[in-house]
Every structure is written in structure tokens, then in C-alpha cells.
Amino acid sequence: MPRYVAFLRGVSPMNAKMPELKSCFENAGFGAVKTLLSSGNVAFDARAGSEAALARRIEAAMAKNLDRTFRTIVRSSIALRELIEADPYAAFRLPANAKRVVTFLRAPLASPPALPAEVRGARILKIGAEEIFTAYVPQAGNPVFMNLIEKTFGTELTTRTWETVKKCAAA
Incomplete structure (x- = not known):
């Protein structure tokens, strides 16, 4: 399955607990979920789909499981590696x-x-x-x-x- 990273705007350790965020992604059906640096970065596996559709799915999962949302932008791990290279x-x-x-x-x-x-x-x-x-x-x-x-x-x-x-x- 392709790997992605979700960048959540405005997340900090004060307003979102990383275990809850990880659980939210897992409950939404994403695999191999890993929160990174306690600042709204979440790596995960998902079936191939548009980054915008994945972001909408994540925002809906946050609304349901966390009772709040953070603006979400998704990029594939491949695209991020190409950017770095x-x-x-x-x-x-x-x-x-x-x-x-x-x-x-x-x-x-x-x-x-x-x-x-x-x-x-x-x-x-x-x-x-x-x-x-x-x-x-x-x-x-x-x-x-x-x-x-x-x-x-x-x-x-x-x-x-x-x-x-x-x-x-x-x-």
C-alpha cells in the first residue's frame, strides 16, 4: 500500500494528544500509523487515492473521533522524497x-x-x-x-x- 504523510495545521502537544490522533487515523482505516514530532505530522498507509480525498477522509475522522478538526494537507511519501532530492x-x-x-x-x-x-x-x-x-x-x-x-x-x-x-x- 502507498505511504502518505498528513500535515495538520495548528496541532501542538497542548491541543491534540498523539495517541488519540494515532487512534483516530487507525479508526478511519489507515494502516501503519505513526505520529511524528508531536506537531501534527502523521505518516500512514492507505489504498491509492487522491491526496485531497485522503485529507477530507482524515478531517471527517477527526470530527467524529476527536470532536474537532485540523486543516489537513496530504502528500505521498514518494512526492516528499522527490522534493527533498x-x-x-x-x-x-x-x-x-x-x-x-x-x-x-x-x-x-x-x-x-x-x-x-x-x-x-x-x-x-x-x-x-x-x-x-x-x-x-x-x-x-x-x-x-x-x-x-x-x-x-x-x-x-x-x-x-x-x-x-x-x-x-x-x-
């Missing part, structure tokens, strides 16, 4: 302390903005079919990165660090 950050010179982040979109953008887009050290470097590749230098108490992403692309998305994406692809 392509290394979209390799073409850019970034500061050593820059955080590389991938924003996953629920659907392709109708009209992508012109690049580069930058606000106080947060740079949107590249826009893929359903991913946005950004880098920023962390600054204490400064949410400029997420403000840039949400102002530019809305909230039908979720973001993970490059290192988290690598761990999810390997799960």
Missing part, C-alpha cells in the same frame, strides 16, 4: 542561520505572486506546484515569516521546517 534551496545563497521552510498548499495557486518577495529577512524563494519554499533568519518575538506567508497566500496551507519534511519523508 530536488533540493529547491540549493540554488540560493542563504545565511548559515537561516531556517528553511516548506509551506504546503491545499490546492495550486491561481496566480502566483512575482518573486522574490521579501519582508525583513523573510524571503519567499520559489513557488512550486503546491509548495512554497521560504527562508528566514529567526528574530525573537517577530512573526514576520508567517505574516508574510498568510498575507500572500491565505490560510489554506501549513508550514514545516525543511528538517521536519525530511523526517516525515523517511517515516
Whole structure:
């Protein structure tokens, strides 16, 4: 069976217990379920289907089993590994302390903005079919990165660090 990763927007250890989340996926019929990093990443096996259909199924299962939902975006493990192998950050010179982040979109953008887009050290470097590749230098108490992403692309998305994406692809 194909392997997938669900990225749930807004999950933290404070608002979702990982054993309950795992059980929710298992009750929905998914196999080999594994929660990753306690932050809304769930690897699972499922019969081949569209990523959007799997996301809807997961959201329905959360509503039924957890009495709440988190916006869900699904990618196949194969697609994640291909993304990592392509290394979209390799073409850019970034500061050593820059955080590389991938924003996953629920659907392709109708009209992508012109690049580069930058606000106080947060740079949107590249826009893929359903991913946005950004880098920023962390600054204490400064949410400029997420403000840039949400102002530019809305909230039908979720973001993970490059290192988290690598761990999810390997799960």
C-alpha cells in the first residue's frame, strides 16, 4: 500500500494528544500509523487515492473521533522524497542561520505572486506546484515569516521546517 504523510495545521502537544490522533487515523482505516514530532505530522498507509480525498477522509475522522478538526494537507511519501532530492534551496545563497521552510498548499495557486518577495529577512524563494519554499533568519518575538506567508497566500496551507519534511519523508 502507498505511504502518505498528513500535515495538520495548528496541532501542538497542548491541543491534540498523539495517541488519540494515532487512534483516530487507525479508526478511519489507515494502516501503519505513526505520529511524528508531536506537531501534527502523521505518516500512514492507505489504498491509492487522491491526496485531497485522503485529507477530507482524515478531517471527517477527526470530527467524529476527536470532536474537532485540523486543516489537513496530504502528500505521498514518494512526492516528499522527490522534493527533498530536488533540493529547491540549493540554488540560493542563504545565511548559515537561516531556517528553511516548506509551506504546503491545499490546492495550486491561481496566480502566483512575482518573486522574490521579501519582508525583513523573510524571503519567499520559489513557488512550486503546491509548495512554497521560504527562508528566514529567526528574530525573537517577530512573526514576520508567517505574516508574510498568510498575507500572500491565505490560510489554506501549513508550514514545516525543511528538517521536519525530511523526517516525515523517511517515516
